[in-house]
Amino acid sequence: MKQKKSIVVGLDVGTTKVCTLIGELDADANLEIIGIGTHPSYGLKKGSVVNIEKTVNSISNSLEDAKLMAGVDFNRATIGIAGSHIYSFNSAGVVPIKGSEITDEDVDQVIAAAKAVVIPSDREVLHVIPQEFIVDNTGGIKNPVGMCGVRLEVKVHIVTGAVSLIQNLVKCVEQAGVEAEYITLQPIASSDAVLSSEEKEMGVVLVDIGGGTTDLAIWKDGSLVHSHIIPVGGNHFTNDLAVALKIPHSEAERVKLNHASVLAETINQSSHITVQGIAGSRPREISLKVIANVLGARAEELFGLIKGIVMDLNLDSEITGGYVISGGGALIESMAPLGEYLLEKPTKIGYPIPFGGMTKIMQNPQYSTVLGLLLDASKKINNIPKEEHESNLEVFNKIGDSLKGVFKGIF
C-alpha cells in the first residue's frame, strides 16, 4: 500500500552535542519536524572522532530520544562532517558538445572532467558542487541542459576529507544502528538553514562557531565559492577563561554561558560575579570587564583568521551581504558588533529560518547545522519523482546505491 509520508533524518555529530532531527515529508514536499534528540558529545575533538565508544554512546542516546518523541523508527540519516582534515578547492572542466543541444550526459561528462584532479589516496571527495556553467563564451549559467553551443565548461567547488576520519564517523553512526546515507559538509548544511537565496546571490560568508571548530562557507552569485574549517571554536573561549581566571573548565563554561561578552567597553566597571576556584580554594569576585577582555582577545583572533582567509581569496569586495554568524559560539554577547567592527562588513547572528514544526527552542544558532542536514535529507528525497514516494523503505531502496557514493565523490 502506498504511504503519503516519508521520514527524513538529520544527524549532527558535533564536538559538544549530538543532535538528531526527524522530519515527516508529505507528497507535496511539506516538511514537518516530529522529533528531536540532543545529547552531550564526549568522543570528539575539533570535529573529529577521538573515542569511538563514547561517540557511539552519545549518538545512540540522541537517536533514542528523537525516536521516542517522534514515535517512529528509521535506519538511515544524513550526517554532517567538519574537522580540520577537510580541505576544499575550486576546479574546472571542459568538454565538446556532441549533439546540437546540451544533454544531461554532457553535464555529467563535464563534471567528471572537472573532478579528474589528482587527490592523494588518503583523501576522499565529499562534494563536487557546480558553481557555473559556461557555454561557448557565455558564463553564469546554472543549468545548461537544452542550450546550443559547441563547448561546455564548468567551474566546481570540490570538498575532500581524510578517508580514515570520515570512516571513523560513519563507523560510529553505523554502530549506533543507522546508515550514514548522505554526508554533508556542516557549513553547507548551516547555510541552508540560515541564509536566504538573496544573501547567497549578493555574496555572504556563513561563519558557524561550534565547540571545536569554526566552519566557513562563502557564497557568491548563488553558488558556494569556498569552504574552510578553522580549528578554533567555543571550547577555546572556555579554556582561555579557565586558564586566565584559574578556575575549573566546568566553572569557566558556566561563566561563559551566563555572564560573558566580547566587548569590554560595554561592561560597567563595577560589575562583578563570584566564581568557584579550583578544588579547595575559596570563591572569588571577578570583574565582568576582565572576563570580556579575555573572551574579546580570542574573538579578535578568530575574526582576524576569518578576515585573513577572505582577503587571501580576494573575496572581500565580493561579499556585499557581509557575515552571518551561527553555531553556539555566536551566542556570546556582542559577537556581531565586534565582528562588524573587525571584519568591516555588515555582520549579524544567523538564526534558522522557520519551517513546519520548528519550536522556539530550535530557532537557535546551535541548531543551524542539524536543521540544514534535515533540509538536505528532504531535498534528496524530493529529487525522486513524486510517484515514487511510496513507503520509505522502497524509496530508500531506489536511491540506496547512489549514496554509497559519498565515498565515490557523487554530489
Ligand SMILES: Nc1ncnc2c1ncn2[C@@H]1O[C@H](COP(=O)(O)OP(=O)(O)OP(=O)(O)O)[C@@H](O)[C@H]1O
Ligand atoms: N548561550 C551561550 N553563550 C555562549 N556560548 C554558548 C552559548 N550556548 C552555547 N555556547 C557555546 O557554543 C559551543 C557549542 O556550539 P555548537 O553546539 O554549535 O557546537 P557543536 O556543533 O557541538 O561543535 P562543532 O560544530 O565544533 O563540532 C560551546 O563552546 C558552547 O559553550
Ligand SMILES: [Mg+2]
Ligand atoms: Mg556544529
